[in-house]
């Protein structure tokens with residue numbers, strides 16, 4: 001087996017240059033701590049971008065993975081499998097959903113959602129009813145369809161022509177949706193309850209309520225992209241519960257596998273009926289290993305004490321960041337919900353989020369950014385309070401050096 005030492009330099013020699021990873025190569029993780037090749041230790045407030053919801057090497061997840069690995073790994077969708085059926089049943093029991101489609105990534109779950117919405121419009125109304133309304137700055141994935149529905153033009157640059165019939169309204173602005181929506185043409189409106197990639201911007205409750213009503217009035221499906229906001233991140237299993245607004249389709253990924261690639265599209269029986277046999281599929285979707293791990297994630301995260309713990313940890317982390325922000329006049333606002341927080345840099349530090357990320361690494365704390373002006377935190381949902389305290393100390397040390 002090839003076990004030669006590898007360095008960051010090798011990345012540039014053998015990898016497609018679409019990423020620009022940092023120089024640290026982590027090799028081991030436990031809970032909210034990570035160690036790199038040289039044994040340097042970090043506190044992880046990145047959580048793999050809202051993925052590692054139960055931290056690293058969680059014994060329950062390791063156990064679920066190993067137990068399933070010793071039984072059976074993969075069956076094609078010509079067969080079904082026990083873990084997939086159990087997980088689908090659990091997701092239906094715990095949410096509005098009556099039907100589940102499994103995929104492997106957030107982008108794929110959204111691809112399925114958008115295809116389903118078109119197919120549903122086509123079947124119930126006709127080919128005219130194919131338009132999708134999404135929002136500026138939205139992020140839905142990197143396939144050609146999802147990047148087209150997403151609201152960041154730069155991600156589409158050079159990849160056109162894009163699929164047609166997609167309109168972008170302004171987030172948190174119902175009037176802008178009213179101008180675009182129509183009963184004849186709109187098949188779906190898709191929204192992130194909290195826009196993650198573009199800066200952790202929560203939807204106003206009235207906005208989501210208004211979208212629900214507009215969709216009902218125009219016979220359009222309401223799709224919630226909960227790839228980032230789902231699986232306990234907000235202190236609710238899914239953010240739609242926090243808002244009290246129920247979508248027709250919901251997509252889940254990131255946290256769902258706690259670090260194992262798996263995604264799901266949840267919907268009602270009526271809407272699901274439009275994806276009949278042969279209309280859509282995925283070789284790995286519903287993979288037994290992935291579903292066994294996701295089952296353990298959902299069983300764990302859905303426990304009331306875990307969800308309550310997210311709110312307590314959120315208060316702790318938010319207060320700590322706000323205090324640091326105040327002492328160094330750093331943030332105009334700390335926004336978000338649960339353990340998805342965005343610390344918005346003041347005018348003076350605008351464009352400098354990456355500098356804080358790098359300064360944090362020097363002090364042994366990993367934070368994320370969301371755009372150039374926002375420091376984003378998405379740690380494990382069960383991060384110990386002592387790790388939060390230590391992470392805050394390390395971050396403050398980084399801030400002190402950077403602002404000196």
Ligand SMILES: *Cc1c(COP(=O)(O)O)cnc(C)c1O
Pocket residue numbers: 104105106107108110139140141142192196197225226227228229253254
């Ligand atoms: C990360 C993300 C996606 C894309 O998920 P992938 O697994 O990278 O395809 C889609 N929507 C939202 C809201 C996300 O945060």
